[in-house]
Amino acid sequence: MPTLSLLDHEWIPVRHFNGQISKIKPSQLIDETIFDLAYFRPDFQGAAYQFLIGLLQTACYPKNNDEWLDYWDEGIPQSQLDKAFEQIKPAMQFGATKPAFMQDFTPLNGNKVPISGLLVEAPGENALKRNTDHFIKRDFVKAICPHCAVMALFTLQTNAPAGGQGHRVSLRGGGPITTLIMPELNSPTPLWKKLWLNVVPLNDDEKPQRYDETVFPWLNKTITSEPPKNLSVYPEQANFCQAFWGMPRRIELDFDNITQGNCDLCGEESSELISHYQTKNYGVQYQNWRHPLSPYRTDSKTGAPIAIKGQPGGLIYRDWLGMVTTNDDNQPAQVVNAHDYRDLESTEEYHLWCFGYDFENMKARCWYEHNFPVYPIFADPDSDIKELIALALEFSKDTLPILRKALASINKQSSSVDIAYWKETEIPFYEFVKQLIDEKDNPNGRFHLLLGWTNTLLKYITQIYDKAAFSDPDQQMINSEKISTREKLLKDFNKLKNIKKIKNNKPS
C-alpha cells in the first residue's frame, strides 16, 4: 500500500449543516459549512474529536487567552493552518514505510493477529482461547479500510485498557473519561469552533520545541518497558503535547497482505483492506501525566494524579461537580479551567460532553456518554454556590442507602434501584441548581430551595417504597411489617446528618 498522508488525504467523515456527508483532510476543518464529525461508532467519534483537537493543540496552539479569543472571534486563516500542519507532516504518514502513524518504529516480528483485535470491544486473546466472547461476534470484522484502521488505532492507543501481561494502558490509564467543552446543544456552531473550545494556551514549557519523538513517539525507537527495569515515561521526559499522541501499545499493521472488497466497519469499497497486525507487549509505560481533556483525582497514598475512569452505572449527576469544579478530591480537566477564564459572552451557554468506556479488566462493559451543564458562577472564587450544591449532592448520596435498606427488608432489593434513583432525580436536580443560582444572593430563597430539594428526594424514595411494598398482588408479607418498615424509612431520613445541616442553614 502506498503511504497515506493523514494531512493531505481526505479521510475524515463530516456532516455539513445541509445534512450532506463528505470526507475532509484536517486542514479543511475550518470550513464553516461543517457542523460535526460523522463517525458511525461513538468511540470513533469521540476519538476523532481528540485527534483534531490534538492536531490544533500541537501545531496551531494559542500563546495566551487573548490570542485564543482573537481566533475564536476572527477564525483561523487557511494559510496559517496550512503552515502549522506542514510542520508535523512527517509524523502523519500512514503506511508500510516507517515512521508510520502510531505504529512501532522497529519491525516487530511478532505473531500476526486478526485486525478485529484493534477494536476495543473485541475479545482479548484469553477470551478467544476460552471462548467467552459471547457478546461480540469475533468473526464479523475481518478486514477494514485504511481510513477506519487509522481511527481504530488512534482509539485503541488513546483508551487502551490493561491487555494482559505487559500490554500497557493508555497515558491516562485504562478507559479514561474525556470531557469536552461544547456549545449549547443544537446551536448552529460550526465544527471548528467546537474543536477550538477545547484547545488551551501553551506556556513556554508546554510548547513543542521540535516536532520529534518527544511529541510523536513513533518517530523514533519506542521507549519500551520490559522487566526488570520497567522504564516509565514521565511528563518531564517528553513534551506536553504527547498527551494526545501516547503510544502504550506496540503495533505494526500488515500492509503486505492487503485485499480488495468492502470494509467491515464503514462498508466502503477499498482495494487496500487490512486484515492483520502484529503486536508486542511492553510498549511505553506512562506515569504522572495529566491530559488536558480529562478530570483527575489525587491518589491519597502516592499523591499521583489519577484520571477519572468510567464506572458501572454510567455518568450521572453524582459525578458532575467533580468534572466542572475543583474540590478536595477532584480537579476538572485543564480545558474546563481554561474555559472558565475565557471571557466569553455570558448569554451563550456551554455544556460538558463526557464520554468513555467502562472497562472491567480487559473487557469493555459499556460505552458512556453524557452532557453536563457548565455554569460560569463556578469560576467565581467569592461565590459559595459550589458548597451548597456539594451539600445537596451529598444529601442525594446519603438518601439512597436508606431506600436500599428499606427495600431489602421487604425483599424487594434490586440492582436497578441505584441507576433509577440517579436517573429519575437528575432533571429535578438541575432545576434546583438553576434556581439556586438565580437566588444566589437571597439567603431566604436559598434556604427554601435546599429544603425543597430534601423534600423532592423524600417524595421520591417514599413513592418507590410504596410501589414496591403495596402494589404487589402476591402478598407474601403482612402489611403491618411493611408499614413499620415505611416508618423506619421516614425516621432514618430525618436522622440524616445533612438534614440537620440544611435546616440549620435557616437565615435568622
Ligand SMILES: [Zn+2]
Ligand atoms: Zn472503513
